[in-house]
Amino acid sequence: MSNQPGPAPQQPSPQPPAPPGLLRSGTLVSAMTMFSRVLGLLRDMVFARVIGAGSGADAFFVAFKIPNFFRRLFAEGAFAQAFVPVLSEYRERGSLAAVQALVDRVAGCLGSVLILFTVLAVAGAPVVAALFAPGFWLDDPDRYALTSDMIRITFPYLLLISLSGFAGAILNSYDRFAIPAFTPVLLNVALITAALVAAPWFDPPALALAWGVLVAGVCQLLFQLPFLRRIHLLPRPVVDWRDPGVKRILWLMAPALFGVSVSQINLMFDTVLASFLPTGSVSWLYYSDRLVELPLGVFGVAIATVIMPSLSRQHTAQSEEAFNRTLDWALRLIFLIALPATLALLLLAQPILLTLFHYGETGLRDIQMSTLSLQAYAVGLLAFMLIKVLAPGYFARQDMKTPVRIGIIAMAANMVLNLLFVVPLYYYFNIGHVGLALATSASAFINAGLLYRGLRRRGFHWQPGGRKLALRYLLANVAMVFSLIVCLVLWNDWVAWRGLQRGFVLGGVCLVGALIYLGSLWLLGARFRDFRHQM
Numbered sequence: 001m002s003n004q005p006g007p008a009p010q011q012p013s014p015q016p017p018a019p020p021g022l023l024r025s026g027t028l029v030s031a032m033t034m035f036s037r038v039l040g041l042l043r044d045m046v047f048a049r050v051i052g053a054g055s056g057a058d059a060f061f062v063a064f065k066i067p068n069f070f071r072r073l074f075a076e077g078a079f080a081q082a083f084v085p086v087l088s089e090y091r092e093r094g095s096l097a098a099v100q101a102l103v104d105r106v107a108g109c110l111g112s113v114l115i116l117f118t119v120l121a122v123a124g125a126p127v128v129a130a131l132f133a134p135g136f137w138l139d140d141p142d143r144y145a146l147t148s149d150m151i152r153i154t155f156p157y158l159l160l161i162s163l164s165g166f167a168g169a170i171l172n173s174y175d176r177f178a179i180p181a182f183t184p185v186l187l188n189v190a191l192i193t194a195a196l197v198a199a200p201w202f203d204p205p206a207l208a209l210a211w212g213v214l215v216a217g218v219c220q221l222l223f224q225l226p227f228l229r230r231i232h233l234l235p236r237p238v239v240d241w242r243d244p245g246v247k248r249i250l251w252l253m254a255p256a257l258f259g260v261s262v263s264q265i266n267l268m269f270d271t272v273l274a275s276f277l278p279t280g281s282v283s284w285l286y287y288s289d290r291l292v293e294l295p296l297g298v299f300g301v302a303i304a305t306v307i308m309p310s311l312s313r314q315h316t317a318q319s320e321e322a323f324n325r326t327l328d329w330a331l332r333l334i335f336l337i338a339l340p341a342t343l344a345l346l347l348l349a350q351p352i353l354l355t356l357f358h359y360g361e362t363g364l365r366d367i368q369m370s371t372l373s374l375q376a377y378a379v380g381l382l383a384f385m386l387i388k389v390l391a392p393g394y395f396a397r398q399d400m401k402t403p404v405r406i407g408i409i410a411m412a413a414n415m416v417l418n419l420l421f422v423v424p425l426y427y428y429f430n431i432g433h434v435g436l437a438l439a440t441s442a443s444a445f446i447n448a449g450l451l452y453r454g455l456r457r458r459g460f461h462w463q464p465g466g467r468k469l470a471l472r473y474l475l476a477n478v479a480m481v482f483s484l485i486v487c488l489v490l491w492n493d494w495v496a497w498r499g500l501q502r503g504f505v506l507g508g509v510c511l512v513g514a515l516i517y518l519g520s521l522w523l524l525g526a527r528f529r530d531f532r533h534q535m
Contacts, residue, residue, distance in 0.1 A: 034298045036181070039188040041356060044290050046195045048357035051206045052366070055143045058275075058282040060206040062133045063150030064213060065271055065286075067158035071165065079110070079162070080169050081395035082252035086245055087173050088312040100233060102245040103170060107235035109246050110166060114159040121158075125151040133282075135275030146204070153210040160217030167224040170233055173309050179227045181302070183220050190216035252400050270436040273418060277426065280366060281433040287357055287366075288374035288437065292381055295341040300385035303330050304392055311396035320459060323396075327455070328463045330389040335470075338382040339477050340517050345378035347484050348509065354494045355502040364495065373437045380441025383448040390451035393460065406450040414443035469526070476520035483516040484509065 051057040083106065090099045121128055129148040130137040136144040168180030194212025199205035228234045240246065274281040307330050314323040345352075350371040358367050394403050417439035426432030487509040494502060 036184040036188060037294045037298050039185055039192075040290065041294065043188045043192050043195075044287065045356050045359070046192055047209070048287070048362040049359045050195045050199050051204075051209070052283075052362045054283075055140065055279055056146065056204040056206040058279065059136070059143050059146040059150055060209050061282050061286045062129070062136070062147050062271060062275070063154045063210060066128065066132050066151060067155050067161070067213075070158050071161045079249075079253060080165065081392070082249045082400070083166070083169050084173055084309060085312040085396055085398050086249050086252070087170065088309055090245065091173065092313065096232065102243075103233050104236050104238045105240045105243045105246050106249060107163075107166065108237035108239040109241060111159075111163060111237055112239050114162050118156050118159045121155045122152050125149070125155070128155070132272060133275040134272065135277070139276075140279075146206075150207065150210040153207075154213045157213050157217040160214075160221045164217070164220045164224060166235075167221070167228055171224065171227060171231075172305055174231050174233075175309070176227060176231070177306060179224055181305075183223060186219045186223060187213075187216040190219060252395075252398055269414065269418070270440055273422065273436055274433055277432045278430070280369065284366065284369045284373050284433055285436065287353065287370045288377050291345065291352060291356075291374055292377040292384070295337060295381065296384050296388070299337045300334065300388040303333055304388040307389065307392060311392055314396075324460055325463060327389070327393050327460060328466075331386070332466075332469065334382075334385045334389055335473055338385045339473060340480055340513070342378050342381045343477060343481050344484065344510070344513060345381065346375050347481065347488065348506070349374045349378065351488075351494050351502070351506055351509070355499070355506045358495075359499060369431065369433065372431055372434045376434050376437030377441060379438070380444040383441065383444035386448040387444065387451065390448060390455060393455050394451070402454050403451065406447060406454070409450065410443045410447035413446050414439050417442050472521055472524040472526050475524060476517050476526075479520040480513050480517040484513045487512055 047057070051060065087099070087102065090102050126144075126148045128151050129144055133144070133147055136147055164183060168183065171177070171179050191209060191212045194208045194215075195205075198208035198211065202208040225234060270285060271282060274285055307326055310326050311323060314320075314326065350367065353367045353370050353374065357370070358364065391403055394400070418436060421435030421438045422432045423435075425435040491505050491509070494505075497505070
């Protein structure tokens with residue numbers, strides 16, 4: 001922990017009204033994120049129809065993943081986890097003027113680095129493409145050239161979305177969760193519009209999507225600025241690297257780069273290796289990852305978002321029992337959601353993919369390949385979600401070193417597992433992309449397990465009633481799995497059905513599974529009050 005003192009106590013910063021309970025805040029964020037993710041699925045359905053899983057789609061998904069990778073690493077990963085605890089400390093101990101000064105200097109320093117990084121990446125787009133998709137560079141010059149062109153268009157999105165993430169971190173710290181949660185909607189709207197309206201005017205059509213990404217970044221940043229003005233924290237950028245707050249954030253950021261973002265690094269590494277696999281592998285992994293991202297983004301990220309400011313304030317106030325209660329609440333919700341989501345994805349992978357993507361340019365083989373990788377990613381869903389809520393348990397304490405050590409172990413394990421899984425699956429079954437997904441899932445469990453063990457050693461303990469709740473979860477999931485299997489036996493002609501019929505049947509199957517799961521929990525004695533957070 002840094003030895004630098006926090007800001008000197010001054011006149012207290014005007015505090016916003018007391019925030020609603022974490023469950024209410026989490027529900028609000030989840031609802032907004034759910035809307036965005038559903039729109040995202042509609043976006044991917046449009047992608048499947050317009051660009052399919054061919055070479056143009058592979059090139060776009062790589063060009064889109066690169067700025068998103070750095071966004072998750074910086075804006076949603078290291079930067080957010082370092083910035084929020086420092087901002088919370090300034091709020092608790094300093095004046096509004098001190099908070100504004102911190103925001104101004106962070107905006108100036110962050111913006112200057114992002115501008116420089118973006119200019120270098122755009123100028124060196126062919127090098128970036130070769131680093132992240134070396135298989136294109138070595139084996140497919142046309143796909144490599146197209147990827148390079150798209151990177152020049154999409155990479156500025158990193159600058160725009162990182163500044164948008166900075167604005168969102170400020171709003172979240174002041175318990176304005178809805179605005180940052182709604183902002184991703186603008187990306188989906190822009191990309192859907194680009195695919196449906198602009199794509200016919202471009203050759204290949206995927207180029208229109210690259211421009212849609214850039215337009216979306218501008219809209220996302222501009223959308224949040226008026227809300228920063230309302231809380232009197234609209235940044236006026238000042239570049240001052242010697243500012244104590246900036247120094248502390250940088251000190252906390254460096255190790256955090258490996259902490260919360262290990263899953264993203266592993267996913268990006270999958271893309272690098274997939275560039276050596278048959279055409280379509282990048283797209284198959286993309287469609288699979290997008291479906292796993294639905295529960296992860298709607299619930300995992302939402303819960304992590306609402307607990308981070310609370311954990312930071314509780315640590316600053318030296319309230320360890322409240323800290324434990326908040327973390328326990330988050331973990332209970334993760335198990336409540338992740339276990340049935342994992343089982344449902346394993347059982348319904350192919351019906352979901354057929355319903356959403358088997359149109360236009362996306363053929364049945366693409367669906368079959370995506371099904372296998374979706375099931376492999378689904379195995380790790382629980383671990384992905386656990387990482388989201390376990391890592392803040394360290395970052396709120398401003399402990400970045402422990403997640404770094406754990407992250408390095410998980411990354412090394414992922415690389416070894418890639419070799420163990422990909423090589424035999426590729427050479428014997430021609431499904432090497434499935435090995436990439438399996439390795440990512442397995443390394444995520446290693447990461448989550450080590451994070452949990454570290455928190456237990458630091459004094460984290462479960463609240464009373466955990467064993468009884470775990471038994472309820474187990475029995476309810478067994479009932480849900482049985483009901484889904486019965487539904488799949490009764491309705492099994494997914495390929496022959498038209499899209500609308502698939503949608504109705506899939507919706508009915510999901511509804512039956514959800515009702516059986518929730519009904520079983522209720523019959524076993526679980527009640528809504530069991531999931532309320534007690535401050």
